[in-house]
Structures are given as structure tokens and as C-alpha cells.
Amino acid sequence: MSTKVRIPTPLRKLTNNEELVEISAATVGEAIAELQTRYPGIQERLVDESGEIRRFVNVYVNEEDIRFLQNKDTPLNDNDEISIIPAIAGG
């Protein structure tokens, strides 16, 4: 299953400036693990010590905030798109 992940500016140093990467994963949690395999160090930027997505990281699947879905267990389908966005913006 192919899922596109949009990489935010603060993480592009880790992805060799790749803005959009394609991965294969069944859930958002698996997608983060897959990113870590490919780009070591990226997981600790997104996930805290207890394994939860960091307070200031928002993750969207097809433009919907995963907190309105099933958080890290949100299932992924073919051609879904994940966006990782810094939470500190707006207002």
C-alpha cells in the first residue's frame, strides 16, 4: 500500500530536503516507524518518550486531524496522504 507523506520544513534536513516521500504502511503509527527506518532520527522528533505523538505535532490523513480519527491507529489506504504540520501556527 502506497502512502505519500508531506514532510514539514523543520524535518527536511533528515530527508535530504525531500518534501514528499512515498512509504508503505497500514497505520499512521507504522508510517512513523517506516519513516524512522528510512530516515533515522525522525521518530524522536515526532514522538515523545512515552511513544505518543508530541504535543506540538499535528498529523493529518487526507486533511483530517488524526485526533478526530483513531490517532496513531488510524488505518491507511492506498493513495492516502499524510501531512505532518507544526501545531504552533495561527490565531
Add this chain to the structure above:
Amino acid sequence: MAQMRHDSSAFFPSPQLVFKQLLGLMSEENGYMKALKCRECGREYPLTANHVCEFDFGPLEVAYDYDLIRNSLNREVISRRSNSMWRYRELLPVAKEPTVGLQVGYTPLVKADRLAKRLGIRELWIKNDTVNYPTLSFKDRVVSVALSRSKELGFDTVACASTGNLANSVAANAASAGLRAFVFIPADLEQGKIVNSLVYGPEVISIKGHYDEVNRLCAEIAGKYSWAFVNVNMRPYYAEGSKSMGFEIMEQLGWEIPKHTVVCMASGSLLTKIHKSYQEFSKLGIVDDSKYHIHGAQATGCSPITAAHKSSLDFFKPVKPDTIAKSLAIGTPADGFYALKVMRETAGHGDDVTDDEIREGIRLLAECEGIFAETAGGVTVGVAKKLIANGQIPKDDSAVLCITGNGLKTLDAVAAHVGRAKEIRPSLREFEALLSN
């Protein structure tokens, strides 16, 4: 003797002179700012257009050199300056003299005796940003800072994600500064706020979605285009502008921190910055340290922060907004975590009001004090009424209500609820018949 001292100092500059020269050099480059600093891990970054720590995604905030500021800012200096928010410029994040929004701020602090009587409190003040210059909301404060700093950093295009007031202010201030502007708004915004942006000639992009979706899109656009997004990559500077509301409140109260301050919350940023302004004036000795409480106000249809506070949580659950207070309709508030922290640390309270209570709040403020606030103002008054009624703000205390925007922008919300004009022919007889009814 005087000549000798002069000659001597020419060859051997005094420590004071060296200090002044050093000060001059520092002011030339960064003013009174030291760095951008992550609020979570404390890592420091250069003073560029950047809002996020690359290690933990924590928000970056401007760190100042308070020792330098202490040497140049005091009550006398402030009092001599012109009546604008820039009378506190050492505590605002620009390197040089500001260039945009020089007349913004120093709005009236109104002693609201009639409203105090209606709400049952000894003393009440209204910080009236409904008459802020030029676009009638507190957003002129943050935009003035953001655009001044954007120009310093060499940007020629500015942008924002807005629930309305910010769009108006970016559009107007960018027009006067000769900057290109893009404003992004939710498609269902009040007509008044859309017209009040379009008239200044920016690109107005209306997004089919609520504010949080506009915000997400803007974060993505900001990562792709080299623009100064005032509330994305320029947010560390932009947000600091809100402190000026707190500085003014303290000065206008006679250099005192108010015992209670009630602030409406969208992202929660204004509340946190009012807290910071009280801390900074206290730290610099401009006001005496005193105990104060900051209370947060939200609309029931979008109350992630006050709901978390009432449940004693230190994190909020995002919501899908449904309220007439569209300027506060942010379901995923960026500063929600920090706003909760401020309310907790100052022993403040949080509450929310329904759409009907918001309209009632607007009417109360208008009928008692002659101030027409937008829906966010109705939220602040409505929540203050609740907090006073249930004793969370004691009746023998004094409180300041921060009223952030003008009612002329949200006429749609109250038009059907304020009665109708009584129509007669131009006849004295008809007028007197009307009076006798």
C-alpha cells in the same frame, strides 16, 4: 579641569562609553532581542523567520536582553513618548525603529461603573480595542510588529491565516506599507470582515473549510513559499505585539497590575502574552509585584481550552467549532497548552457562554457603556458575568475586561436581535402618538 577630563576620556574611554558603544552595536543588529528560543527545550536559534524548534516542534519565542532594557526603559521614559503601543518599544521585537503601524494602540481604558453595577462588582474597567487604529481590533497590535519585522528581514510579501480581524489588519497595514498581501479566510466568514479585507486590495483567498483547515493549509503554503506569514513563520515576533495591551492596562491603571483580567481565547495567545506583559513590567521594576488572576473566556460552541481547564487537564481535546463568535472559532488552539498553564498558575478560571449569552453580553456592554463589541467581546462580558455571579471573581474586587474587536464587523450576529427602528411619517402628531404608546 573640564578640558583635561575631556582630553583624558578621548584617549581612555570610560567603561560607560565602551558600554554605550557596545549598546549601539547591539542595537544596530538585533535591538534588544537576543535570540529565538524554544519554549520546550530552550535551544536557541537566530532571529530569522522561523517559529518551530526542529528538535521537538516546540514554539520559538523571542528572548530579550532584560539587563539592557532595564537601563533604558522606565516610567518616565515611557510617559514622555507618543501615545501608541510603540511607547514600550524595547519590549517589542524589532531591531530598529518600527516602520509599520506607528499609530497603533494606546486605546482607552474605560471605567465601566454602570456595567460594574449590573454585574455586581465593585470596580470594572474595559480595555477598549474596538477603537484600535486602523482596523478596529487588537490584531493591529500584532500586525504592526509582524510587518515591521518582516520589512527588517527583507520580505516583500506578507500573508496570514485569519478568522477575520487579522485579515483586515494585514490587508490594511500591508497596503499602507506597500507590501504585497495574501489573506486566507474560512469561506463562511461574516460579510463585514470579508469586505473589510477586500477594500485594501490584497489577494483574499476564501477556503471551503473551518479555520483549523485554513491554518493547516497556510502552514503547508508557508513551507513552500518564501513569504512572511505573520502567524506562521513570523509568529514569534507577531505574538509579542499582544503584550502591548497588557503594558497599556498597567500604565493606564496608574502603574498597577490588575487583580483580575478576563481575556477571550481563540488560539490562547493573547492571554499568554498579557501574562507575559505583567511579568516583564514586574521584573523590570516598572510596576510592583502583586498577585493577579487571569481568566479565560470561550464560546460554548468552541471551548477546548476552558473545557480542559474545568476538567483540571493540562491538555485540550480539539473540537469542530460551531459558534457565532467566529473570530474565536479555533478548534485546535496553538497556545491552548500555555493558556491553560497561565490560568492554572495565576489561579484564574475559565468558562464559556452560549450564542444567546454572547448576544446578551454585547447588548449589556453597549447599553451600559456605549461600546459596541463584536461577538468575541460578548464572550468576554458573558463569561465575566458568570465568574462574578458564582464568586470566582469576588464582588469586592476590581477587574479588567479585554474587549478585542468592533461590533460593526459582526452586524450579522446581532442584527435580528436588537429590535427595529420605529417608522413614522414626518408628522409631529404621529411622533406624539408614538410616544404615548
